[in-house]
Amino acid sequence: MLRRAHLLASVSRSNGSKRFASTKSLKETLQEVIPGKQEQLRKLKTEHAQAVIGDVKVENIIGGMRGLKAMLWEASVLDPNEGIRFHGLSIPDCRKVLPSAPGGKEIIAESMLWLLMTGKVPSEAQTRQLSRELAEKGELPPFVEKLVDSLPATLHPMTQLGIGVAALNHDSVFQAAYEKGIKKSEYWTYMLDDCLNLIARLPALAARIYLNVYQPGTPLPAINKDLDLIGNYSTLLGFGDNHNLTEYLRLYIALHGDHEGGNASAHTAHLVGSTLSDPYLSYSAALFALAGPLHGLANQEVLRWQFAMQEEIGSDVSHEKIKEYLWKTLKSGQVVPGYGHGVLRNPDPRFIALQEFCDARPELHESSIIQLVKKTSEVAPAVLKEHGKTKNPYPNVDATSGCVLYHYGLKEFKYYTVIFGVSRALGALTQLVWARALGLPLERPKSLSIDALEKLIT
Numbered sequence: 001m002l003r004r005a006h007l008l009a010s011v012s013r014s015n016g017s018k019r020f021a022s023t024k025s026l027k028e029t030l031q032e033v034i035p036g037k038q039e040q041l042r043k044l045k046t047e048h049a050q051a052v053i054g055d056v057k058v059e060n061i062i063g064g065m066r067g068l069k070a071m072l073w074e075a076s077v078l079d080p081n082e083g084i085r086f087h088g089l090s091i092p093d094c095r096k097v098l099p100s101a102p103g104g105k106e107i108i109a110e111s112m113l114w115l116l117m118t119g120k121v122p123s124e125a126q127t128r129q130l131s132r133e134l135a136e137k138g139e140l141p142p143f144v145e146k147l148v149d150s151l152p153a154t155l156h157p158m159t160q161l162g163i164g165v166a167a168l169n170h171d172s173v174f175q176a177a178y179e180k181g182i183k184k185s186e187y188w189t190y191m192l193d194d195c196l197n198l199i200a201r202l203p204a205l206a207a208r209i210y211l212n213v214y215q216p217g218t219p220l221p222a223i224n225k226d227l228d229l230i231g232n233y234s235t236l237l238g239f240g241d242n243h244n245l246t247e248y249l250r251l252y253i254a255l256h257g258d259h260e261g262g263n264a265s266a267h268t269a270h271l272v273g274s275t276l277s278d279p280y281l282s283y284s285a286a287l288f289a290l291a292g293p294l295h296g297l298a299n300q301e302v303l304r305w306q307f308a309m310q311e312e313i314g315s316d317v318s319h320e321k322i323k324e325y326l327w328k329t330l331k332s333g334q335v336v337p338g339y340g341h342g343v344l345r346n347p348d349p350r351f352i353a354l355q356e357f358c359d360a361r362p363e364l365h366e367s368s369i370i371q372l373v374k375k376t377s378e379v380a381p382a383v384l385k386e387h388g389k390t391k392n393p394y395p396n397v398d399a400t401s402g403c404v405l406y407h408y409g410l411k412e413f414k415y416y417t418v419i420f421g422v423s424r425a426l427g428a429l430t431q432l433v434w435a436r437a438l439g440l441p442l443e444r445p446k447s448l449s450i451d452a453l454e455k456l457i458t
């Protein structure tokens, strides 16, 4: 909490004296921050390596390692009740203090990336500088364009994204430097270059996939060097004039950027990165974890499910009818998409932030699908509690993320997880930089067979 107060105070000071605002680059800021963290970790290793912070129970091993505190992750920490905090800042804090785009109100990917990487709130000048740097690096290599263009439109957009990201490793500066031979203490600087190059290229890659699949033959617009990353993404998708959608994309992508390290995609990036695979290969692997319906694909599933509900219950949407449909889903052995969470035990603050976005815009009050999603969130927790299985009966971010995209015209819900993939790069790639800066080792947990586990108990 002290750290949060300090961050918020330093922001109000810098807002009051903008001409003193720092214009140090992201790399320079990291250079200043890293030695302190390295020292903190060195002390932990030398003074507390044997300190016990919890037990390993059989239920952890057979229960997908739920609850096991077993990973270092710098950018964010998830509290089961309160939700996510990014270096101590909650989502409402971030919405107050992180810079937005010129002409916009919502936080943007660059300011969130800066906070995740450095633990500091960037000045407006730093945010703009980073936007420009990313825009300048945003073009795809021609061979990746050709590769993506050669994929069948019937191949799921997430598969295409993973293929494209993996192919970008052709230009990995980390891999090239490693081959030549570099000192371990320098790894992070090459990692940072790769991570920024990848983040910069994601909008062009993701938008190219969208156009190929849904609007074949439409040429990809040029990247505008004066726009922020997501302003450009929206333009490349063909929604540049749709200010509401662009603002929504900015908010959604920024607040979805990290959710601590144990979730399947973040953990995959970390695991693969620990072998010193470059960020492209590591994040490509992460995208395939994100593509599962229990994880990132849930945002596509929610819309599919809500539309099926709408079709069945018609225009007279009552709590009673929604309840019946929820029970029908549960009794058929399916999960209710958009509800439950591996860690959270309360409504997801990201869900709340997106609902606030909807509540503040009168045009969204008229959307039947947004209203259905909202009404479902009023009924589902009680039904899931009565069902008695899920440890968290409340909506997660995916319950609402897709319906706003749909309302504002991005209607192809098979594409929604790609947007999540663009977003989650912010956190997963931040951790790759920190993992190298802190010299974290190859990840290698011990596995046990059922027999071996039994022997340990008896």
Ligand code: CMX
Residues within 6 Å of the ligand: 066, 263, 293, 294, 295, 296, 298, 330, 334, 335, 336, 337, 338, 339, 340, 341, 342, 343, 389, 390, 391, 392, 396, 397, 398
């Ligand atoms: N509907 C029905 N049943 C659910 C449920 C839901 N929304 N959420 C959990 N359950 C069930 C589980 O399937 C499990 O059943 P079994 O004991 O038969 O295996 C039981 O409740 C206990 O699960 P849990 O401990 O509460 O939840 P987990 O940590 O195992 O799983 C999650 C978490 C998200 C996979 C699960 O809640 C789920 O499947 N939700 C729907 C899909 C979804 O919205 N995913 C997006 C998550 C957010 C993200 O990844 O970003």
